[in-house]
Amino acid sequence: xKSEKLxxxxxxxxxxxxxxxxxxxxxxxxxxxxxxxAVMLHIAMKAFRPGRLPFPLLHVDTRWKxxxxxxxxxxxxxxLGLDLIIHVNQDGVARGIDPIRSGSALHTQVMKxxxxxxxxxxxxxxxxxxxxxxxxxxxxxxxxILSFRSAEHGWDPRNQRPEMWRLFNTRIxxxxxxxxxxxxxxxxxxxWEYILAEDIPVVPLYFARKRPVVRRSGAWIMVDDERLxxxxxxxxxxxxxxxxxxxxxxxxxxxESEADxxxxxxxxxxxxxxxxxxxxxxxxxxxxxxxRKKREGYF
Amino acid sequence: MAxxxxxLRVLTCGSVDDGKSTLLGRLLHDTDRIFDDHAAxxxxxxxxxxxxxxxxxxxxxxxxxxxxxEQGITIDVAYRQFATPRRAFIVADTPGHxxxxxxxxxxxxxxxxxxxxxxxxKGVLGQTKRHATICSLLGIRHVLLAVNKIDLVDFDRAxxxxxxxxxASFAGGLGFADIRPVPIxxxxxxxxxxxxxxxxxxxxxxxxxxxxxxxVERDTSEAPxxxxxxxxxxxxxxxxxxxxxxxSGTIRAGDDIxxxxxxxxxxxxxxxxxxxxxxRAGPGDAVTLTLADALDVTRGxxxxxxxxxxxxxxxxxxxxxxxxxxxxxxxRSYLMRIGARWVPATVTMIKHKLNVETLEHLxxxxxxxxEIASCNLATGAAIAFDPYAENRATGAFILVDRFSxxxxxxxxxxxxxxxxxxxxxxxxxxxxxxxxxxxxxxxATIWFTGLSAAGKSTIARAVEAKLHALGRHTMMLxxxxxxxxxxxxxxxxxxxxxENIRRVGEVAKLMVEAGLIVVCAFISPFRAERAMVRxxxxxxxxxxxxxxxxIAECIRRDPKxxxxxxxxxxxxxxTGIDSAYEAPERPELTLSTAGTxxxxxxxxxxxxxxxx
Numbered sequence: 088x089k090s091e092k093l094x095x096x097x098x099x100x101x102x103x104x105x106x107x108x109x110x111x112x113x114x115x116x117x118x119x120x121x122x123x124x125a126v127m128l129h130i131a132m133k134a135f136r137p138g139r140l141p142f143p144l145l146h147v148d149t150r151w152k153x154x155x156x157x158x159x160x161x162x163x164x165x166x167l168g169l170d171l172i173i174h175v176n177q178d179g180v181a182r183g184i185d186p187i188r189s190g191s192a193l194h195t196q197v198m199k200x201x202x203x204x205x206x207x208x209x210x211x212x213x214x215x216x217x218x219x220x221x222x223x224x225x226x227x228x229x230x231x232i233l234s235f236r237s238a239e240h241g242w243d244p245r246n247q248r249p250e251m252w253r254l255f256n257t258r259i260x261x262x263x264x265x266x267x268x269x270x271x272x273x274x275x276x277x278x279w280e281y282i283l284a285e286d287i288p289v290v291p292l293y294f295a296r297k298r299p300v301v302r303r304s305g306a307w308i309m310v311d312d313e314r315l316x317x318x319x320x321x322x323x324x325x326x327x328x329x330x331x332x333x334x335x336x337x338x339x340x341x342x343e344s345e346a347d348x349x350x351x352x353x354x355x356x357x358x359x360x361x362x363x364x365x366x367x368x369x370x371x372x373x374x375x376x377x378x379r380k381k382r383e384g385y386f
Numbered sequence: 387m388a389x390x391x392x393x394l395r396v397l398t399c400g401s402v403d404d405g406k407s408t409l410l411g412r413l414l415h416d417t418d419r420i421f422d423d424h425a426a427x428x429x430x431x432x433x434x435x436x437x438x439x440x441x442x443x444x445x446x447x448x449x450x451x452x453x454x455x456e457q458g459i460t461i462d463v464a465y466r467q468f469a470t471p472r473r474a475f476i477v478a479d480t481p482g483h484x485x486x487x488x489x490x491x492x493x494x495x496x497x498x499x500x501x502x503x504x505x506x507x508k509g510v511l512g513q514t515k516r517h518a519t520i521c522s523l524l525g526i527r528h529v530l531l532a533v534n535k536i537d538l539v540d541f542d543r544a545x546x547x548x549x550x551x552x553x554a555s556f557a558g559g560l561g562f563a564d565i566r567p568v569p570i571x572x573x574x575x576x577x578x579x580x581x582x583x584x585x586x587x588x589x590x591x592x593x594x595x596x597x598x599x600x601x602v603e604r605d606t607s608e609a610p611x612x613x614x615x616x617x618x619x620x621x622x623x624x625x626x627x628x629x630x631x632x633x634s635g636t637i638r639a640g641d642d643i644x645x646x647x648x649x650x651x652x653x654x655x656x657x658x659x660x661x662x663x664x665x666r667a668g669p670g671d672a673v674t675l676t677l678a679d680a681l682d683v684t685r686g687x688x689x690x691x692x693x694x695x696x697x698x699x700x701x702x703x704x705x706x707x708x709x710x711x712x713x714x715x716x717x718r719s720y721l722m723r724i725g726a727r728w729v730p731a732t733v734t735m736i737k738h739k740l741n742v743e744t745l746e747h748l749x750x751x752x753x754x755x756x757e758i759a760s761c762n763l764a765t766g767a768a769i770a771f772d773p774y775a776e777n778r779a780t781g782a783f784i785l786v787d788r789f790s791x792x793x794x795x796x797x798x799x800x801x802x803x804x805x806x807x808x809x810x811x812x813x814x815x816x817x818x819x820x821x822x823x824x825x826x827x828x829x830a831t832i833w834f835t836g837l838s839a840a841g842k843s844t845i846a847r848a849v850e851a852k853l854h855a856l857g858r859h860t861m862m863l864x865x866x867x868x869x870x871x872x873x874x875x876x877x878x879x880x881x882x883x884x885e886n887i888r889r890v891g892e893v894a895k896l897m898v899e900a901g902l903i904v905v906c907a908f909i910s911p912f913r914a915e916r917a918m919v920r921x922x923x924x925x926x927x928x929x930x931x932x933x934x935x936x937i938a939e940c941i942r943r944d945p946k947x948x949x950x951x952x953x954x955x956x957x958x959x960x961t962g963i964d965s966a967y968e969a970p971e972r973p974e975l976t977l978s979t980a981g982t983x984x985x986x987x988x989x990x991x992x993x994x995x996x997x998x
Contacts, residue, residue, distance in 0.1 A: 096393075097660060106726070109617055130480075139621065209430065221465045249492040251491070252495045252779070256793045258791040351524045
């Protein structure tokens with residue numbers, strides 16, 4: 088059974104899908120494979136049933152996603168008959184950008200931020216749905232449901248439109264785009280309680296299992312394949328860990344946990360003392376790094 | 387961190403330094419929403435930016451953007467969540483600076499309760515009154531008056547009572563359902579989530595107690611049924627559903643409904659999901675309705691209960707909160723979004739501006755950023771609505787600038803204007819085509835725009851003379867024959883220029899109705915007004931001719947000596963000197979006057995308009 092709050096959040100998100108699908112010429116859903124994307128996709132399917140999704144999905148593949156994520160993505164696309172576009176920044180590949188040698192900042196900039204801009208321009212998408220939530224991070228708390236981006240895809244926090252009631256100002260000039268966040272008002276717990284109530288499949292990495300990990304910067308880094316170079320003296324050990332948030336694998340830390348089901352995850356979160364982005368090494372460079380990345384066009 | 391039952395949307399507002407961000411940080415902190423890693427960042431930031439010495443500065447938890455932490459101010463609306471076992475809360479944190487009133491209105495538009503902060507040392511200020519007025523206008527019915535920094539007045543009961551009484555006397559006319567004053571210290575936590583031993587004289591609830599228990603009239607299931615159609619679902623030939631949100635009231639399968647705008651009625655066959663079929667739907671539900679009858683329904687239609695229909699009108703009175711840097715000019719055409727429809731709209735009159743601190747009515751010809759006024763508006767098509775005081779969902783709209791796409795205003799409808807409801811446009815038995823047929827000509831407006839001394843009138847006169855020679859019935863409109871009569875009350879401010887062009891457009895339209903070819907020569911410097919005039923005519927009836935003479939050449943010609951006066955400062959608001967000229971983006975014809983005679987240019991115009 089869903090709580091009154093979850094029902095209200097679901098209805099709000101469905102309304103946002105209808106609005107954006109109607110008001111924009113060519114929307115797309117940014118699908119990042121994680122739990123928020125899973126919920127967003129599930130709600131979108133509900134919004135347009137018995138019809139099909141009136142827009143495609145886009146996955147920006149940095150080529151450093153966990154293998155389980157890619158398998159889950161392909162499975163989901165097949166199971167639901169989705170129109171899924173996979174975009175890799177080939178220019179970045181040609182330049183040999185990789186997170187180990189290039190560092191997290193450059194890798195994110197080229198393979199994620201630049202790649203996303205490339206894909207939006209190539210397909211001439213004018214609106215992109217994203218699964219970001221206001222409770223994720225401080226600069227997200229100021230984000231609009233409909234976030235306006237300049238023709239250069241930049242986000243200017245001082246030049247966002249006031250969002251009155253649910254009356255979205257959807258008018259944009261040629262070249263300008265918007266990002267739409269149907270899950271703006273959801274919290275991490277809401278997401279999991281909804282996954283539990285609706286029985287939505289998620290990537291197995293969210294569940295505690297024994298996995299080979301090494302300890303780095305206070306986080307457990309999973310050794311997903313041979314591409315992760317081990318430092319001298321480092322030896323992977325098997326620990327029962329799970330991921331609270333999924334990103335590119337050398338930057339995403341696992342947490343020690345016994346939560347091996349959705350219900351156990353909900354219970355664990357209710358007692359949690361750390362935030363979900365805590366395992367994300369890319370946000371940690373500097374406290375304001377998320378705000379900077381967003382101004383440059385990061386999701 | 388527990389999960390609440392229902393969801394309450396709360397607005398925090400108050401003057402600069404009243405402690406809004408600190409209070410919000412305190413609520414997040416005391417309800418366990420501060421995670422260890424955030425606390426570590428807070429400790430670091432408090433040393434770097436904080437104002438509380440060695441203690442953690444809780445305000446930094448709420449001030450999200452880098453720019454804000456550096457300047458120590460909140461510059462935008464932030465939405466935060468916390469939950470207790472009894473309720474979940476979404477809090478809109480809005481800035482106290484006067485210039486950010488629009489952000490407060492934004493936060494208020496979706497909120498059910500306002501926490502209004504007052505500094506116990508300063509009492510009720512002009513800003514406090516401004517915020518209370520905006521809350522009231524935006525339809526918030528519940529106020530928690532948080533008398534903050536009570537520690538700094540030594541927990542003095544008399545100070546608290548005086549502030550509560552001051553506020554009550556101001557807010558008496560604002561229509562709040564309840565006002566709950568609470569003495570607090572956000573910094574130290576007194577009466578925020580736990581009762582303070584330092585205010586033994588206070589017997590009311592803590593701030594959080596009140597938030598958890600206050601009853602709001604959220605449930606509008608008893609109100610008349612309103613449903614906004616947002617998406618027409620036609621996946622295959624046998625299914626046609628109308629997806630949208632129940633804005634108020636309740637609908638059951640088998641109920642009768644009316645399409646508000648067309649007045650056509652039908653019956654609901656099925657109510658679908660999300661996910662399942664159901665027999666009823668209530669406020670806030672997103673569902674798909676199928677109808678038993680084949681009714682013409684499109685996105686933006688309002689479906690309603692036939693026994694309690696919304697008003698359908700094209701003229702009405704509304705309160706506007708102006709949110710754009712560009713001032714409101716009466717007569718200028720904006721785009722209005724109401725529900726899921728976009729219609730052209732014009733403010734026909736500013737009835738009065740509101741002084742939000744004294745509630746006095748002031749006369750005004752313009753409305754600037756953050757000002758509030760009661761205005762009359764006219765829309766290009768009839769719209770369905772309820773007064774905002776009765777229904778926040780169907781009585782609200784926004785105005786959008788046609789050129790910058792900026793959100794120019796938030797509007798709340800008060801009532802329709804009687805004449806719009808009762809006076810229908812007279813169905814004339816003779817029409818434009820009949821009159822034009824008698825004259826054997828195609829009526830049109832040929833509109834010349836360009837700088838002063840560009841050559842508009844000279845070419846326009848040549849055009850009129852040639853048309854006359856061809857046996858066409860024409861009329862010339864220019865400043866010379868209008869400024870002495872019809873528009874003699876107008877000057878050259880931006881507002882007056884807009885009104886001037888609106889009147890010219892209306893006159894030209896009547897003359898086209900009469901079957902004439904109207905030749906107009908006006909500087910008409912703003913794109914918005916030219917677009918407004920164009921919108922008055924049918925397709926192919928309006929020709930915008932841009933006389934593109936460089937300003938240097940106009941200054942050289944200067945037949946009336948006006949540029950000389952303007953550049954020496956003796957003629958203010960002169961286009962091209964200290965007032966802008968916005969060149970047309972897609973005129974029907976652009977004329978370059980260098981080296982070509984007016985006679986030759988006139989022939990180009992007649993060709994372009996199809997008269998030769």
